[in-house]
Every structure is written in structure tokens, then in C-alpha cells.
Amino acid sequence: MKNNIKVLLVDDEVLFRKGIAFILEREEDIEVVYEASNGKELIxxxxxxxxxxxxxxxDLKMPLLNGVEATKLIHVNFPNIKIIALSSYDSKSFVANMIDVGAVSYLVKNATPQELLKTIREVHNVGFYYNNYVMEVIKETVLDSANKRSFEIVLTNRENEVLQLICDQKTTAEIAEILFLSPRTVEGHRNNLLLKTTSKNIAGLVVFAIQNKIILIYD
Structure with missing residues (x-):
């Protein structure tokens, strides 16, 4: 049981929160360790x-301290904790803002239990998970921004290969198998990518790759 994915739920709607907890606690690899009703209680x-x-x-909209402000604090003070936004709002501005402040995935509350479980496991295994809608939002907010920056960062062929596979949401073990490398070597390339691109996390690498057209997001 020590390898369980430890999940903390934050939502001021008690019935909804308990429903999510019920879904998660039925899974052998997921453990709900705490429930909070607002961001202050979480912090x-x-x-x-x-x-x-x-x-x-x-959730995003909660009393005392909302999900956006709580995410900002956690991203700075507890950087190893991955944050998934789970909200009733699916507007592009909400999605873009949460990704910008540190969330590594975004789900709307009408998602299916299967989508929820897949997202949690992908985030745990890979470090982030963006569905097609979120990737489209990233494309619009990053590539179509009038203030987007121009980068002059040279990546090696191997780093480009690793970055492509990271953006395909492959795990370290999967990348190692595809490229015939050891997992430790893959981790080394990933750390170099983080340093070169000044990205704080894997999600930042994905944004960098889209911004610099290293990967393509199709319309």
C-alpha cells in the first residue's frame, strides 16, 4: 500500500467532495489523505x-482562499505537490490562469469518473496531463500572444527526442524503452532540458515546446 497515490481534495461543496472521495477510495492504488473545504484550510x-x-x-471558487491563490502558494512553498484543477468553469481564461499559476492539469466537473482516474494516474506517472481542450488553450494563450518571447536555445538531437516524448506524455520508463536508454539517462536529459529552458517543471517544458514549435498542436 505504500505506493498508493496520495490525494487531497479541496471543495466547499460537501456533497460533491464526498462523491469524489467515494470514487477515489474504491481504487486500490489511490488513497484520499485529507479533505478541505477551502484554500485556507488546505494551506x-x-x-x-x-x-x-x-x-x-x-476547486477554483471557494471562500476564505480560492483555488487560484492557494495554487500560487503551493507552487512556491510545496513544489513537489502536483495540483489538478477541478472546476465547473471551462472558459479559456480560467484554464489558462490555472496552468499559468502552477496547475498541471485541468478538469471540468462534468468529466467522467474514468477521465478523473486517468488524469490522476497520468499526473502521478508523468508529472502533468493536458487533454485536447487544455492543449488548445495553451496553444492560443502562448503561441497567439502578442508578447510571446523569442528563444535562442539550442537543444541536442537527443534532448529534442526526449522533449518530444515528454510532450507525448510518456513516462520515464517508456522514454527509456523507446530510445534504448536507461531511466537514469532519461532523467539526466530531462534535468538538462529544465535547466536550458529555465522551466520549473514538466508542464513548463510542454509550454516551451509549443511556443518554439518543437511540437505541433493541430487545429
């Missing part, structure tokens, strides 16, 4: 416990 818990979750599922 208070993280600051007073030594057993942090792997993933936080958070």
Missing part, C-alpha cells in the same frame, strides 16, 4: 503536517 493542513499528498484536486 493550514500542509503547514502542520509532514505527510504531504502527491496530488491535490482543488
Amino acid at each position: 493550514d493542513f500542509l503547514e502542520t503536517t509532514t505527510e504531504h499528498p502527491d496530488i491535490i484536486l482543488t
Whole structure:
């Protein structure tokens, strides 16, 4: 059981939160470690416990401290915790804002249980998960921005290959198998990519790749 994915739920709608908890607790590889009703309660818990979750599922609009502000704080103070936004709002501005402040995935509340479980496992295994809609939002907010920056970063052929596979949401083990490398070597290339691109995380690498047309997002 020690390999369970530890999940923390944050939502002020008790019935919805308990419904999500019920779905997750039926899975052998997922454990709900705590439930909070707002961002303040979430931050208070993280600051007073030594057993942090792997993933936080958070709503956006909540009393006392909303999901956006809580995500900003967690991204800075608890960078190893992955945040999945789970919201009723699917407007592009909400999605773009949450990705920008540090969320590694975004789900709307009408998603199916299967989509929820897939997202949690992908985030745990890969570090992020963007469905087609979120990738399209990233494309529009990054590529079509009038203020987008121009990069002059030279990547090696191998780094480009690794980056392509990261953007395909492959795990370290899968990349190692595809490129006939050891997992440790793949981790080394990934760390070099983070340093070269000044990305804070894997999600940042994906944004960099789209911005610099290293990967293509089709209309």
C-alpha cells in the first residue's frame, strides 16, 4: 500500500467532495489523505503536517482562499505537490490562469469518473496531463500572444527526442524503452532540458515546446 497515490481534495461543496472521495477510495492504488473545504484550510493542513499528498484536486471558487491563490502558494512553498484543477468553469481564461499559476492539469466537473482516474494516474506517472481542450488553450494563450518571447536555445538531437516524448506524455520508463536508454539517462536529459529552458517543471517544458514549435498542436 505504500505506493498508493496520495490525494487531497479541496471543495466547499460537501456533497460533491464526498462523491469524489467515494470514487477515489474504491481504487486500490489511490488513497484520499485529507479533505478541505477551502484554500485556507488546505494551506493550514500542509503547514502542520509532514505527510504531504502527491496530488491535490482543488476547486477554483471557494471562500476564505480560492483555488487560484492557494495554487500560487503551493507552487512556491510545496513544489513537489502536483495540483489538478477541478472546476465547473471551462472558459479559456480560467484554464489558462490555472496552468499559468502552477496547475498541471485541468478538469471540468462534468468529466467522467474514468477521465478523473486517468488524469490522476497520468499526473502521478508523468508529472502533468493536458487533454485536447487544455492543449488548445495553451496553444492560443502562448503561441497567439502578442508578447510571446523569442528563444535562442539550442537543444541536442537527443534532448529534442526526449522533449518530444515528454510532450507525448510518456513516462520515464517508456522514454527509456523507446530510445534504448536507461531511466537514469532519461532523467539526466530531462534535468538538462529544465535547466536550458529555465522551466520549473514538466508542464513548463510542454509550454516551451509549443511556443518554439518543437511540437505541433493541430487545429
